[in-house]
Amino acid sequence: MTMPETIVIGTGNAHKVVEIRDALRSVPVKLLDLTAFADVPEVIEDRDSFAGNASKKACEIAQALGCWVMADDSGLVVDALGGAPGIYSARYAGEHGDYKANNEKLLREMAGVPEEKRGARFVCVIALADPVGKVAFTVEGIFEGKIAQKEIGENGFGYDPVFYPPEQGRTVAEMTLEEKNRVSHRALALKAFRKRLLGM
Numbered sequence: 001m002t003m004p005e006t007i008v009i010g011t012g013n014a015h016k017v018v019e020i021r022d023a024l025r026s027v028p029v030k031l032l033d034l035t036a037f038a039d040v041p042e043v044i045e046d047r048d049s050f051a052g053n054a055s056k057k058a059c060e061i062a063q064a065l066g067c068w069v070m071a072d073d074s075g076l077v078v079d080a081l082g083g084a085p086g087i088y089s090a091r092y093a094g095e096h097g098d099y100k101a102n103n104e105k106l107l108r109e110m111a112g113v114p115e116e117k118r119g120a121r122f123v124c125v126i127a128l129a130d131p132v133g134k135v136a137f138t139v140e141g142i143f144e145g146k147i148a149q150k151e152i153g154e155n156g157f158g159y160d161p162v163f164y165p166p167e168q169g170r171t172v173a174e175m176t177l178e179e180k181n182r183v184s185h186r187a188l189a190l191k192a193f194r195k196r197l198l199g200m
């Protein structure tokens with residue numbers, strides 16, 4: 001298989017588009033985003049894993065557009081909660097993308113859990129699908145940390161105020177975007193994606 005000339009970034013999230021373009025800037029591939037297309041299907045994320053959902057998104061959009069498409073799925077996996085919120089991270093408290101309610105619910109569920117049992121990780125899977133909708137490969141990035149006792153920090157989004165890498169001693173919401181992008185699950189997945197792409 002040879003490296004595609006063009007890849008469509010299959011996400012409507014403008015922050016992710018910027019991050020992906022930056023991570024792949026030295027790769028000789030043309031990157032388009034969904035704003036270049038009129039009829040993009042709405043993909044229902046109903047698989048039981050990050051890889052399943054990322055692959056489904058990439059395949060369905062690739063098939064509809066007849067292009068190579070990359071898509072990602074990510075979330076927070078908490079040991080003491082048996083892996084929750086996991087693939088349901090965006091709508092843990094009910095409504096999709098209500099970050100404040102999600103963090104409050106997470107801290108409630110974790111009340112009384114001792115420090116040594118507060119282990120968690122952010123996971124990101126990126127899938128690349130070919131123009132007929134077949135997965136070429138998936139890659140994964142994992143960002144290990146712990147769940148804080150309360151929300152701290154203003155930066156980032158989602159669960160950033162309640163997640164901290166122990167070696168940093170501060171939450172991700174206290175890190176700059178540049179610092180986060182050196183160690184995050186998405187940054188690590190993109191690094192692996194870049195390597196796989198260059199090896200095609």
Ligand code: IMP
Nearest residue numbers: 072073074075076089090157158159160
């Ligand atoms: P999605 O990959 O955009 O579907 O993200 C799923 C959910 O996981 C988001 O709504 C956030 O709640 C959470 N999440 C994913 N990545 C991050 C991150 O870098 N920081 C904080 N929360 C995240």
